[in-house]
Amino acid sequence: xxxxxxxxxxxxxxxxxxxxxxxxxFLCLAILVMxxxxxxxxxxxxxxxxxxxxxxxxxxxxxxLDQSDARFLLGxxxxxxxxxxxxxxxxxxxxxxxxxxxxxQALMGIFVGLVAGYRGGRFDAFLMRLxxxxxxxxxxxxxxxxxxxxxxxxxxxxxxQLAVPLLVIxxxxxxxxxxxxxxxxxxxxxxxxEYVEAARVIGLSPSRIMWRHIxxxxxxxVLVISTVQVANAIMSEAALSFxxxxxxxxxxxxxxxxxAGFDYIFSGSWWITLFPGVALVVLILSINLLGDWLRDFxxxxxxxx
Amino acid sequence: MxxxxxxxxxxxxxxxxxxHGDLTxxxxxxxxxARGDRLGIVGESGAGKSVTGFGILNLVSKPGYIAGxxxxxxxRELTALPEEDLRQIRGNRISMIFQDPMMTLNPVxxxxxxxxxxxxxxRAVSRAEATAIALDRIxxxxxxxxxxxxxxxxxxxxxxMRQRIVIAIALxxxxxxxxxxxxxxxxxxxxxxxxLALLLGLCQSEKMGLILITHDLAVxxxxxxxxxxxxxxxxxxxxxxxxVAGNPQHPYTRGLLGALPxxxxxxxxxxxxxxxxxxxxxxxxxxxxxxxxTLCEEVCRxxxxxxxxxxxxxxxxxxxxx
Numbered sequence: 001x002x003x004x005x006x007x008x009x010x011x012x013x014x015x016x017x018x019x020x021x022x023x024x025x026f027l028c029l030a031i032l033v034m035x036x037x038x039x040x041x042x043x044x045x046x047x048x049x050x051x052x053x054x055x056x057x058x059x060x061x062x063x064x065l066d067q068s069d070a071r072f073l074l075g076x077x078x079x080x081x082x083x084x085x086x087x088x089x090x091x092x093x094x095x096x097x098x099x100x101x102x103x104x105q106a107l108m109g110i111f112v113g114l115v116a117g118y119r120g121g122r123f124d125a126f127l128m129r130l131x132x133x134x135x136x137x138x139x140x141x142x143x144x145x146x147x148x149x150x151x152x153x154x155x156x157x158x159x160x161q162l163a164v165p166l167l168v169i170x171x172x173x174x175x176x177x178x179x180x181x182x183x184x185x186x187x188x189x190x191x192x193x194e195y196v197e198a199a200r201v202i203g204l205s206p207s208r209i210m211w212r213h214i215x216x217x218x219x220x221x222v223l224v225i226s227t228v229q230v231a232n233a234i235m236s237e238a239a240l241s242f243x244x245x246x247x248x249x250x251x252x253x254x255x256x257x258x259x260a261g262f263d264y265i266f267s268g269s270w271w272i273t274l275f276p277g278v279a280l281v282v283l284i285l286s287i288n289l290l291g292d293w294l295r296d297f298x299x300x301x302x303x304x305x
Numbered sequence: 306m307x308x309x310x311x312x313x314x315x316x317x318x319x320x321x322x323x324x325h326g327d328l329t330x331x332x333x334x335x336x337x338x339a340r341g342d343r344l345g346i347v348g349e350s351g352a353g354k355s356v357t358g359f360g361i362l363n364l365v366s367k368p369g370y371i372a373g374x375x376x377x378x379x380x381r382e383l384t385a386l387p388e389e390d391l392r393q394i395r396g397n398r399i400s401m402i403f404q405d406p407m408m409t410l411n412p413v414x415x416x417x418x419x420x421x422x423x424x425x426x427x428r429a430v431s432r433a434e435a436t437a438i439a440l441d442r443i444x445x446x447x448x449x450x451x452x453x454x455x456x457x458x459x460x461x462x463x464x465x466m467r468q469r470i471v472i473a474i475a476l477x478x479x480x481x482x483x484x485x486x487x488x489x490x491x492x493x494x495x496x497x498x499x500x501l502a503l504l505l506g507l508c509q510s511e512k513m514g515l516i517l518i519t520h521d522l523a524v525x526x527x528x529x530x531x532x533x534x535x536x537x538x539x540x541x542x543x544x545x546x547x548x549v550a551g552n553p554q555h556p557y558t559r560g561l562l563g564a565l566p567x568x569x570x571x572x573x574x575x576x577x578x579x580x581x582x583x584x585x586x587x588x589x590x591x592x593x594x595x596x597x598x599t600l601c602e603e604v605c606r607x608x609x610x611x612x613x614x615x616x617x618x619x620x621x622x623x624x625x626x627x
Contacts, residue, residue, distance in 0.1 A: 194408035200364060202396035202423050202474070212422070216413040 015297055025289035032283050036091035043085035044071070048251065055080050059269045075271045077257070078264055079249075086252060087276050091283065093253040097167050098234035102226055104172025105233075109179020110215070110222065116180065117187030118210050128184065131177035139174040139236050146170050147245035160248040167246060171236050175229065182225055186218035220298050227291030231284045238280055254280045309380065310337040311481055311514050312361065317374035319353070319360050321585075322367075328585040330356045330369065332538040335612070340481065343508060343515040345529030345546070347522055347561075349582050353538040354518045358484045361516070362399060363391050379481065397427040400475035404487040406467035410459035416470055417455030423477050442473040446503060465496035472504060482514040489524060501528055522561065526550045534558050537582055537593040540612060544619030554621040556598050592624065600625055 007013060016022050035042055045052060057080035060069050068075065074083035116127040150166060151159045159166070190196065191214060199209045234254075240246035241255030242262075249260050254276045261272025319331035331353045338344050346354045359365050361376060363383045376383040379398065383391065395401075403409045411419060420439035421432060430438070436455070443451035446469040459467060468488065475483055485504065489497040505528050508515045519525050525532055526546050533543040534557065542555040553559045562568060563576035580597040583589065589596045595605040604624045612622045 194403055194405060195411045197366075198401075198403060198409040198471075199411070200395070201362060201401040202426065203392040203394070204396075204422070204426055205392065208422075208426075213411050213414070217411070 012297065016293075019293055021289055022293040025286035025293070028282060028286040029290060032091065032279070032286070033095060036088050036095055039085070039088035039092050043082075043088045044073070045082040045085040047081045047086040047089050053080050059264065059267075059272070061269075062271050074275050075269075077260060077272045078269070083271060083275055086257060087254070087279055090247075090252045090254045090257050090276060091279055093164065093247055093251065094234050094237055094255070094280070094283070097164060097171070097237045097247075097253065098230045100164075100168035101171035101175070101233040101237075102229045104168060105176045105229060106179050106222065106226065108172070108176040109181075110183050112176065113180040113183025114187055114210050114215060114218075117184040118191055118206070118214065124184070127180070131180045134174070135177045137174070139171065140239060142174040143167075143170045143236065143240050144243070144245055147240065151245075156248075160250060163247050163251065167237055167240065171233050174236075175232070178225060178229060179222065182221050183218055186221055187214055190214050190217045224291060224295045224298060227287055227294060231287040231291070234280075234287075235284060254283075310377075311340045311342070311379065312338040313375070313377040314357075314361065315375040315377070317357065317360055317376065318372040319356050319365055319369055320372040321369045325586075327372075329372075329588075330538055330585060331360060333374070334535075334538075334540050335374075336533055336540065336543060338482070338514050338516065341508070341512040341514060342531070343505075343517065343529045345517045345519065345525030345532045346535055347519060347525050347532060348535035349520060351582060351585070352535040354520075354535055355486050357535070358401065358486050358516065358518050361484060362395050362401065364395065393427065396423055396480075397478045398480050399482045399484065400478075400480040402468075402471055402475050402483060402485040402488045405491040406464060406471050407459075407491065409471055410467060412459055415456055415458055416462070420455070420474055420477060423474055427478050438477060439473075442476045443470075445476060445507065446470070446473045448473070464492055465500065468492060468496075468500050469503070472500070472507070476507065476511070479511065480513060482516065483508070484516045484518070486518045487520070488517070490519070490521075497524070504528065522550065522565065534561070537588050538585065539593060539622065540620075541594065541623070542619065542621040543612070544616070544621075548617060548619045552616060552619075554615045554619055554626050555594075555623050556600055556625075557594050558621075592622070 016026075047053070057069065057072070057076050058078050060072050060076040061067060062075040063070070063073050072082050072084070074087070076082055077086060112127050112131070116124040147166070147170060196209060196213060199213050204213075237246055237253060238255030238258065241253050242259045244259065247253040247256045249256055252260065257276035258273050258280070261269070261274075261276065265273050314337070315335050317331055317334045318329065320327040320329050334353075334357055336344065346357065348354050356365065356369065360371060361383070363371065363376065363386070365371060371384055374384070378394070383394070386394075410416070417436065417439060420442070421435045424430065424435040424438055425432070439455060440451050443454060448454055448466060448469055459470075462470060488504065489500050492500060501524060504515070507513065515528070517525060517529055529546055531544065532546050532549040533540050534549065534555065535541070536557050542549060542553065542558045549558060550562065553562050557578070560576070560578035564578065566575060569575050578597055583593070583596065589606070591607050592598070592605040592610050595601045598605065602625065608624070610622045610624045612620045615621045615626045
C-alpha cells in the first residue's frame with residue numbers, strides 16, 4: 001500500500017500525467033493490448049475455427065458500405081473470416097512475437113554485454129566483434145535465410161506449427177547486439193565507479209558484483225531501447241509475414257493479414273489490407289511515442305522544469 | 306599476547322605496466338602493525354599511499370601488479386594466497402574505507418541490503434541474524450533510528466551519515482584491520498572531527514588495527530600512534546607520532562611541517578618545499594628527494610639512502626642524518 005501511494009506521488013507519474021502525448025499513446029497501447037489479449041472473449045467470431053467460416057461470406061465490405069452484412073463490422077477477408085476478429089487475434093500474435101523476441105534479445109544481449117564489459121580484454125574484443133558481425137547482417141536477411149531454410153528442411157506443415165517460436169528465435173537472435181552494445185557501454189562506465197571497487201574490497205565474487213551491483217545500474221538505457229526494440233520486432237515480423245516468411249495465413253498476424261489483403265486491393269476490397277495496416281501503424285506509433293517519452297523522462301539533460 | 310605483528314609488510318613493490326616499461330609506484334615499503342595499533346601514512350598525491358593500501362588487500366587493479374615483497378597478515382602470506390582465500394579476508398578480516406562516501410555505496414541498493422550482503426558473503430548466518438548484526442553496527446556508528454535507516458537508499462543520507470554507514474559496513478564482520486583511505490577528505494571540517502573521533506573510539510573499543518591514509522598531518526596526528534611519511538613511492542620516515550610531528554628527521558618531513566600555517570608567525574611567509582614531487586617516470590637516481598632537498602650533497606645523487614634508525618624510535622632514509 002505504501003509502495004502504491006509512493007508510486008502515485010512519484011515524479012514518474014507526475015511527469016507522465018503532464019504529458020498529453022504520453023497519456024494518449026499509453027491509452028492507445030493499453031486498449032490495443034487489452035483487446036488483442038482479450039480476443040477470445042471479445043471477438044465476435046473465432047478465425048481459427050474453420051467450421052464457422054463460410055467461403056460465401058468472403059470479401060464482404062465494412063458495415064457502412066452497400067452489400068455489407070450485419071455480422072461483420074469491418075467486413076470479411078477473401079476466405080470469409082470476420083476482419084475484426086481476425087485482426088484482434090492477429091494483433092495478439094504480433095505482440096506476442098514482439099515481446100518474445102525482445103525478451104530473447106535482452107537475455108542474450110545483457111549477458112554478453114555484462115560479461116564482455118566487466119571482463120574486458122580479449123574476451124571483450126572477441127564478443128564485440130561477434131556482435132559487429134551479427135549486426136552487419138540485416139535482420140531481414142538472417143530471417144529470410146533461416147525461415148527459408150526451415151521451410152525447406154521441415155516442410156510447410158511443420159513450419160506452420162512452429163512459426164511463432166521460430167520467428168521469436170530468428171528476430172531475437174538477429175538483434176541481440178543492440179542490447180549487448182548498450183549494456184557494455186554502461187558497464188564500462190559503471191565499473192570504474194568506486195562502489196564497484198568497494199564491492200571488491202568487501203570480498204564479493206565477480207559474478208555477484210556483475211549481476212547484483214553493476215547490472216541494476218545499467219538498466220535505464222536497457223529500458224529505453226526495449227520499447228524501441230519491441231516496435232522494431234513487431235515491424236520485422238510484419239515485414240517477414242508480408243513477404244511470406246512469417247506467420248501462415250491460417251494463423252495470421254497483422255503482417256500476414258496485410259499481405260493476404262494486398263492481393264485484393266485492386267479488385268476493390270481495400271478493407272482487407274487497410275484495417276490491419278492501420279492497426280499496425282497505431283500499435284507501432286504508440287509504442288514508439290511512449291518510448292520517446294520514457295527516454296526524455298530518464299534523461300536528466302532533457303529535464304523540463 | 307603473541308609477539309607476532311598483525312600485519313607485516315616487507316619490501317613491498319608495486320609496479321604499473323605502461324607502454325614505455327614499468328613504473329614503480331611503491332618501492333620497497335616495509336612496516337609492521339601490531340594488533341590494535343594505529344598507523345598513519347601521509348604524503349602528497351601520487352606518493353603511493355593509496356596503492357599501498359590496495360596492495361595490502363592484494364587488490365591492485367590493472368595494469369598494476371605486486372612485483373615483489375611479502376605481506377604477512379595473521380600469519381598468512383597474502384601475496385601467495387589464491388583469489389578465493391583473499392576474498393574471504395577482504396571485508397572480513399581487513400576492511401577498507403574510501404574517500405568519497407557519495408561514491409562507495411551502490412545507489413540502487415538499500416543500505417540494509419548492502420550490509421546484509423557483506424555479512425552473508427563471509428558468514429554462515431541467516432538473513433535475520435545478519436540484519437541484527439547490521440542494526441548493531443549502525444547503532445555503534447551513532448546513526449539515529451537505525452531500523453528505518455536500513456531500508457533507505459544511499460541518496461537519502463547526508464555526506465557525514467553516509468561515511469558513518471561506510472564505517473558501519475567496514476565493522477560488520479569485526480575485522481582485525483581497517484584501512485581508511487582519506488576517510489574525511491570529502492567531508493566538511495566539522496563533520497571530519499566527528500568521523501575521526503568515531504573511528505578512533507571504535508578502533509580502541511573493538512581493538513582493531515587501523516591504517517589511516519591521508520595527506521592531512523593534523524588528521525593523522527590526532528588518530529595515529531605512529532606515522533609513516535611517503536615520498537615518490539618510498540617511506541622516507543617512520544616513527545611514533547610525537548617524534549615525527551615534534552622532531553622530524555628527514556628533510557622532506559621537516560619541509561612538510563614547516564609549511565603548516567600554525568608553525569609560522571602571523572603575517573610571515575609560509576615555508577615551502579621548492580619544486581614538485583617528480584612523476585614516477587622521472588624519479589631521480591639516488592635519493593628520490595635529492596632534486597628538491599636544500600641539503601643535497603654528492604652522495605645523495607648516487608646512492609639510495611636506506612631506512613635506518615635515527616632519533617628515538619624513528620627510522621629515516623637520509624644520508625645526512627647521524
